[in-house]
Amino acid sequence: MDDIFGIPAPLLFGQLLLGLINGAFYAMLSLGLAVIFGLLNIINFTHGAQFMMGAFAAWMLLSLGNVPAARTGFALMLLPLAVLLLDWLLAALRVAHRLRIGLATLFAVLWAGSVFMEGGGPISGALGTLFPQGLSYWWALLIGPVVVGATGILLERLMISRLYKLDHLYGLLLTFGIGLIIEGVFRNEFGSSGLPYRIPPELSGAWDLGFMFMPVYRGWVVIAALALCLGTWLLIEKTRLGAYLRAATENAALVQAFGVNVPRMVTLTYGFGVALAAIAGVLAAPIYSVNPQMGTNLIIVVFAVVVIGGMGSILGAILTGFALGVVEGLTKVFWPEASATVIFVIMAIVLLTRPAGLFGRA
Amino acid sequence: MSARGEGPVSLPRRGLLAAGAAAAALGGLPARPRAQANTIRIGVLTDMSGPYRDATGPGSVVCTQQAAAEFADRGFTIEVLQADHQNKPDVGANIARQWYDQGVDAIVDVPTSSVALAINQIAREKNKVHLNSGAATSDLTGSQCSPNTVHWTYDTYMLAKGTGAAVVRQGGDTWFFLTADYAFGHALQRDVSRFVEQAGGRVLGAARYPFPATTDYSAFLLQAQASRAKVLGLANASTDTVNSIKQAREFGLHRNMRFAALLMGVIDVHALGLDSAQGLLLTESFYWDLNDRTRAFAGRVRPRNQNRPPVMVPAGCYGATLHYLKAVADMGVQAAKASGVEVVNRMKAMPADDDAFGPGTIRADGRKLHPAYLFEVKTPQESRGDWDYYKVVATTPGEEAFRPLAEGNCPLVRS
Missing domain, CATH: 3.40.50.2300 (Response regulator)
Incomplete structure (x- = not known):
């Protein structure tokens, strides 16, 4: 085949395809950030840690049967979900607000205490007995986002919701700090070198495309990411729920006056954004090693993607994610040393010429 | 403090x-x-x-x-x-x-x-x-x-010599490096290249990726594949090494290339899992199951x-x-x-x-x-249990494994 700009054409095609695959991750992560920023006005710097928690959830679920630390870890990760369910149940039974808070706190303390009991306690014990083989990748794809999303909901209810009236900077600092804490806890518990996670057997292997060797799993990631992005976009732009959300962004008081529970909607939106990060984490687990730093490495680039696309613009986040993946891929061919910088150069240019981002409304 | x-x-x-x-x-x-x-x-x-x-x-x-x-x-x-x-x-x-x-x-x-x-x-x-x-x-x-x-x-010299020269002796005479773009990666690539060339091998190319900002290596791995070298030299460390090996296997590089991890330990093998790590060549001076x-x-x-x-x-x-x-x-x-x-x-x-x-x-x-030992990582079938990861391929005596005294330019020696 011919050369294009001195690079063999097969290599160039391969790089374009790889760029799309990496772009899929950028799109998924920046999508969650855009949803959260668009509706909550919170710059969610915990996103990288939540992405990492998704990957860890996948590993823990797979290792429930044979790694005690995985059982303990997952029992703790389940805690927010359990507290939320209890709270919901008590609310349904019309228990008074203060009593509900007291009971939920007591429940959380007992749950956490049991996990730290000698030998793991009843909850992690039950997890080990129920799932001696662990739970597969597909279960993780379902359970991981729910569990991690619940941690997000609790986080929003307990802390982030107190900052809505303040400047953006406070939310950024809070979420940044929480992200560092989560990362530190995982590093202390699971070490820094990472944990093995295999590509699920159904998706292992590769297609020979002639110009390159295309792993099946990467193809699956692109399809999953496209479906997720499209689904989210449709949800927010084309459904009644999405219309409420967008209306609440414009004028929360008015929407509330129409009888919509805006605070709950905001909470669930944050949970949804976090769940998106967790799905990306589960999808990433077989490709990158599952380690506490995995989110930090990616999150800075993803923030640049969001800024270029326009803060809060969902379509912008998706399209920019894929496009920058491709630009980065091409840079890796022509000037590998600059591949980490190119996205930030673009960000600087965009900020200077269109401060609201390519798709943002000024 | x-x-x-x-x-x-x-x-x-x-x-x-x-x-x-x-x-x-x-x-x-x-x-x-x-x-x-x-x-x-x-x-x-x-x-x-x-x-x-x-x-x-x-x-x-x-x-x-x-x-x-x-x-x-x-x-x-x-x-x-x-x-x-x-x-x-x-x-x-x-x-x-x-x-x-x-x-x-x-x-x-x-x-x-x-x-x-x-x-x-x-x-x-x-x-x-x-x-x-x-x-x-x-x-x-x-x-x-x-x-x-x-x-x-x-030290870096021991790693470079232990793995570089030994892999060439085993027939891996053409190399492509995946190098972390900072002092450590450059030094390791330079030292290994020297031993590869001394042993009669050739270096066909290198991709220097930005450190520590890179998590996806597929683009560089594709370049390595296109070079048709027999050996992929990994001049990086810790998580970078683990991720690059994992991804190299994903893209099928193991079918016609050997991987030489230039700084890698049993902890990294543990993190990778034997499925991905099997067949790797690496140098260490201690392994718990040596004798x-x-x-x-x-x-x-x-x-x-x-x-x-x-x-x-x-x-x-x-x-x-x-x-x-x-x-x-x-x-x-x-x-x-x-x-x-x-x-x-x-x-x-x-x-x-x-x-x-x-x-x-x-x-x-x-x-x-x-002594420095060149190890090969076992296949999952060969491994008999927990932490059973290596077999010894070659042993270099201490006097040969490290840089000769005269070449180090240590002021203590000259005086």
């Missing part, structure tokens, strides 16, 4: 000064409380919270304590302290100064070359001892060598080490500390505490022998000599 004491160590600074002043008034003794004159204090300065934690960190502390425990009742007491240098030279230097001033006699481990080179200066300035196990740079026994330092476990002595040593350490066998750098802390304590016992605690140079000279004069590394010697430039 992140220095954390274990045992009766953290004497308040003011108390120490007062005691020192009193002692000085009594008879010009060094600024140290009298009760501790018969105590050897060893500080393990290591990475407790960063990327090298699993390969050094708590394991290094456990192995140093193991050496101290095996050396009990020789007429002096031994205290082991620990601190986290966070891989930052300034943090490490602060802790080292404080420790040495508070009567710590030797600092052990110090992974991360930049921190190690800083401690190297301080130990010399204070005339104390620096027993390095964790750092890779061969400058510690080269241009930056010091009469107060022993570099025990491994009866290493197995016995691992058996002693395992219960205190989260039931894991010790890995190379912690084993080096054990060997270095044990040999240091032997020298201290040989020359007497008072003499040992008075001069770091004298202890290191005694260590160089005495033959070394321990369960982890076997018999060996320390050269004039501070380089400990012991």
